[in-house]
Amino acid sequence: MQRIFTYLLIFSTVSLIFSTAFCQAQDNQRYMALSLVNVNYRDYQLEQIQKASDIGMNAVIITIRWDVINQLKVSSANPWEQYDLQIQAARSKGMKVCLRMCMYTWCNTKVIGAPDDNTVASCDGLSNADRMIGYDVSGKNKRLQQQASGYNGCDLIDDCGHVLSYSFASKPFQERTQNFARVVINRYKYLLDNNELLYMSVVTTPEQEFGFPYKTTKGIEGGFSAIFDYSPTAIQGFRTFLKEKYKNDFQKFQLAWESRGKDFNSFDTIEPTIPSGSFYYGLFIGNGRHTQDWYQYRHNLLKNFSMNFLKTVKGIDARIKVVNDYGSILDTRIGNFGFKDISEGIDGIKVNNAPLTDHRMVTDICRTNMPEKWIMNEAEGPYAPQQQFEECYTHGAKLMSAFNYNLDDGVQRKMLVDVVNKYIKGANGIMKPIETCGSGLYSVDDMLSSDGCNNADRTNITNTCKLYKNWRNVFDGNGNKPVRMFLNEEYATDIRYNQLVTDYSTCGSIPNFKDTYNSDCQKLQTLPNATESYRGGVENVDCQEIIGWALDSKNLESILTVDIYVDDIKIGTTQANLGNRPDLVATYKDSKAYFRSFKYTLPDSAWFKSSLRHKIFVRFGGTNKVLEPLTETEKTLRCSGSGSGICGVKFRLGISPDSLANVFPTGAEYEVSVSSNLRWKVDKSANWLTVSTDTGSFNKNFRLKVLASSEKDTRTGKITVTGEGITKTIFITQKGVGEKCTDCGNNPIITNPIDPIKGPVASLSYRGLVEKANCCSVKGWAFNADNYDDILTIDFYLDKQKIGSTQANRGYRFDLVNTMGTEKLFYKAFCFDIPVSAWAMYKDGKSRRLTVRYGNTITPLAESETFVLSCQEKQVCQESDLCINQNDFDKEIRLYPNPNNGKFKAEIYSTVDQSSIFRFLSLSGQVLRTETIYLNQGINRIDLDISALQNGVFVLSIEMENGRKLFGKVIKSN
Known part of the structure; x- marks a missing residue:
């Protein structure tokens, strides 16, 4: 593929494939689609369609470029040929077709634009005032949006130029889009008539996504991330928007904008806020109403563009399904946090988030807020593993796109075949209703306050965004079932958010606790008091379930856990995260109280189900405070069953492996798995056997090491694992040095041999x-x-x-x-x-x-x-x-003197004037000191002082505003 936008396309939304087109009737077939972005108009990629069909993919997404058809990118007797042949190839394989209209313009010129002029001239007849303009995060660099690869603006073949993006406020640009939609539909309407067209979409950015661009790559200062759109056309549109919003009452406007409103003397002089160190705070949220109005205006531009495209397509033929291809819905710069409102009337949405994103959460969000619509996602090869496909399909994705995979690579091909077999072929390809359990609520202002949610670290949620924490609390607490995450868009629309009672989860059993039976039936110990603001009650107790509610009256966003006790023995824990509770909303005057019920399902077979009477206590998690029951009935439990009537369980202890024969004389190391519900200890019979732990409890693994032998003869030993009178033994036989070993000649030293052909392969990541x-x-x-x-x-x-x-x-x-x-x-x-x-x-x-x-x-x-x-x-x-x-250190940053007494210089080169964050870290990664330093373009020599730190070795981390990161090693010794 021609790499005109090599870097950009790494994250390209090429995946429209996901998009969904409710084809004719709303069928239940899943799709996996090959995504063809057609950046290289010379390569028709027909062989890729053949290979995708062989794998089992059942759809193709084809980008149709306005600039190619209108002879701006290439002069051709038939500019449609590439697209016609691709569609023909897909049809011949029985694959559905998705059409993606691409509206950016490639202008052939080597000239690089200056910060605030139009050196790169528009080549397509639109006004320069319609060209998108953006600011970097400092608000000091203003740039026309233009992108290309290579400093001279030339791609890897022979074309020189830039991609230009136009303002959503531009009427000529909207009319161009609508006219091109008519041309494309008239040419390919036969696909719809033959039930071969899934959907149509329109994309506007160089990444082939619908939304505001998030960077620019060309200009005399180099490239940078940017926020758009500050074009003359957009600013004039903003003034008109404010006139209509405040009904042409300038005094009312000034009162709403407070001190910021005093900067202007009429609607015609208003300027939108520009960044001043942040792409969100003070720009879209915080510091007054002017930030919210600027965000709402950008939101409205996207919605109006979407609605106009939708009306044009449906006006030609209402059967055509229209999809919005958003790219990420977690990034502030793109402007689509309110995607539900923007997508009004749309038949489906496609999203494209980074590989590290938790795609379960993203799919849950899309599915909840776009009910009965097609939900799509993009997997970008070779980075996206099979896990992304599975997470999306199992949480409700209708269509996945496979972009940039090497279909000739055996590993990548096998992964795609496995996914097709599991989710696309035959009965496996039929979608089934998604069973959800638990609900959550988040808002546009939540997303803006945390600058999106691109830091979703699923291994450590402590430092992640608020949205991900809330979703994970419900997801982890509800047996890892898909969650309903409702979006409040009031900040973007000024429309009051009202949640219908029917929207709230009332799922039955919540398997969100691990067995907590103790082998010694340990009774309730002294526990701390609960927070004074905790409130809760027990409303129903029977032999099937315990129902009640719990919340923190001063922090209703917090999801509380409750511990369930029979007599004074804790039997389990659950979360108060269910609905629906309009009574709690009325009492605490907050919609979040809808989700503060709990339901704890009692195990069918348990010691307390024995026809004897037991007392029931529900306490706030980890505390001694008991939730008050409604009546005396909620204080007792009497259930028939085969339980013993007293706390106790049958002790269990198992180990694997239980024997190790013919161990090589050179030694070996093994993973021993213990399956147990009790505490246990490990003993060894010989000093040539070592273990990684002497004691343990419940299910756990430990390492067993057989040391190298210098003896000529075979030796034997054993490892015993014991607990509560149960003993399990691992018998070990190790061959002597030079001793013939017919059974172990091909065995690996540590584990069983891996078949070099049929063995497991590593993750693509x-x-x-x-x-x-x-x-x-x-x-x-x-x-x-x-x-x-x-x-x-x-x-x-x-x-x-x-x-x-x-x-x-x-x-x-x-x-x-x-x-x-x-x-x-x-x-x-x-x-x-x-x-x-x-x-x-x-x-x-x-x-x-x-x-x-x-x-x-x-x-x-x-x-x-x-x-x-x-x-x-x-x-x-x-x-x-x-x-x-064997440790090596980076030589890129010059630090001198080094070692030093705490005072030293750092010599750093910066490509532009920009701010940067200096962090000093310990070798364990702990941040010890942070300071912000402004860097000038060129070589910077900066005096630094870490005299207050103890002597030692430290890491200097430098994070620059343009995204570049540098690291160096500092040695302090007095």
């Missing part, structure tokens, strides 16, 4: 490189691009023999941090000391191929070279060859 290797050690790095907190295990092989494993959890990789822009990659290096005993297995003196694989898979890491090792049994390793000295 895994990245790694073997950088250096010799007879003493192997060095490299590895991480999971979908979860930077994940620590990968790495396996090492000599020929087909596994010789050991290690983890990629060493520091410090400043190069990875600089490349990926996250400090979590400091600790993704690995270094493995090759055990001398490994060479003892080989007596022939031949060279051995070193292969490094992701743990327990057949997938090898990339290599800087092919490593073939020729080493001796008694290899001598210098200290410098061992892993103790």
Whole structure:
């Protein structure tokens, strides 16, 4: 594919595929679609359609470019040929067609635009005043929106120029869009008549999404993130919007805008707020009504453009389904937090969020707020793993697009085939009703206050946005079932939000607790008092369920847990996160109180179901405060059943494996799994056996290591795991040095061998490189691009023999941090000391191929070279060859003197004038000091002082306004 917008297309919404078109009747077929963005008008990609069909994809999304058809990008006798042939190929394979109209304009010129002029002239007849203009986050750089790859504006083939975007306030641009829709529909209406057209959509940005652009790449100062639109046309439209909103009453306007309103003397002099250090606070929210009005105006521009396109398409043929292709709905700059209102009348929506986003939450949001519409998502290869497809399909996605996958790559192809087989083919492709459990509420102003929700770290929700925390609280508490997340758009529309009673979840059983039966029937201990503002009650107790409510009267956004006790034994925990409770709303005068009920379902078989009478207590989670029951009936429970009548459960203890025979003399390490409901301890019979823990409880794993043997004969030992009178034993047999071993010759040292052909493959999100290797050690790095907190295990092989494993959890990789822009990659290096005993297995003196694989898979890491090792049994390793000295440091930032006494200089190059955040971190990642420093374009020499910090080694992290990150190592010693 021609890479005209290489960087932009990495995140391109090419995935319209997801889009849905209620085709004829609302069928229940799922779709996976190949996405063709047609950036390269020379490459028709017909072979890609063939390969997609072979995989089992059943739809194709085809971008039709206005600038190509109108001969601005290319001069051709038939500019429709590429699209005609693609549609023909898709039809021949029985694939549905989705048509995506692309309305940006490519103007062929090498000239690079200055900050606030129109050096790159419009080539398509529209006014320069209609060109989108944006500001960077500082509000100091103003730029016409124009994008291309390469500084000279030339793509990788031979075209030179820029993509230009036009204001949504421009009537000529809207008319152009509507006229082009008519042309496209007239040409391809036969697809609709033959039931082969799924939907139509329109996109406006270089990323092929519908919304405001979020950056510009061309100009004399370089590229930057930006907020749009400050074009003359948009500003004039804003003034008209304010006149209508305030009914042409300028005094009323000034009162609403308070001090900001005094800056102007008439509607015709009003200017919108520009950024001053933030793309959200003080711009769209906070500091007065002027911020909300500016956000509402941008919202209205998107809605009006969507409505006009919808009316044009439906006016030609009402059967055509129209989809809004939004890109991300979690990013402030795009302007679509109020996507539900913008999408009025639309038949479906497509979203495209970063691979690390929790797609379960995004799909829940779309499904809840666009009921009975098609929900779509985009997976971008090769980064998006199978997990994204599964999360979207299982939470209600109708259509997924596969963009930028290498359909010739065996691993990627296999993943797509697996998804097709599981969710598209045959009966598996029929959508079923989504079972939801639990509800939540979020708002446009919530999103603006947290600057969107692009930081959804599913491994640690403490530092994530408010939306994700609320969704996860409900999701985790309701048995990981899809959640209904309702959107309040009042901030964007000024329309009062009213939630219908029927919207609230009343799902029955809430399997949101883990068994809490203690093996020793431990009774209630002394617990702290609950917060004074906690309120709650128990309303019904029977042998099936316990129902009530609980809330924090001073913080209704908080979701409380409640603990259930039978007599004085805690049997479980649930959350008060269900509806519907209009009575609580009336009492506490807040709609969030709708969701503060709980329902706890009692297990069918339990010790207290024994025909005996028991007392029931419900306490606020982790406290001694009891929720008051309505009557005495809610204080007791008497249920028939086979329970013992007293607290107690049958003790259970199991281990795996239970024997290890023919262990190599070079030693081995094993993962022992314990399945139990009691406390247990571990004992070993010999000093050549070691374990990672001596005690444990409930279900848990521990590591068992069999040390290398120097004995000539076989030796035996055992590990015993005991608890509450139950004993389980692992019997170990280890061969002697040089002893013949017919049963273990091909066994790996640590685990069972992996079939090099049929074995499991690693996730597509895994990245790694073997950088250096010799007879003493192997060095490299590895991480999971979908979860930077994940620590990968790495396996090492000599020929087909596994010789050991290690983890990629060493520091410090400043190069990875600089490349990926996250400090979590400091600790993704690995270094493995090759055990001398490994060479003892080989007596022939031949060279051995070193292969490094992701743990327990057949997938090898990339290599800087092919490593073939020729080493001796008694290899001598210098200290410098061992892993103790294998940490490297970044040399990009010049820090001097270094080491220092706390005062030093940092020499940094900045491409533009911009602010930056300097952070000093400990080697464990703890932030010790933060300061904001303004950088001038060029070389900056900055005096820094960390005298207040203790002596030691620190990491200096520099985050620049343009998104660039730099890191360096500082050594302080007095």
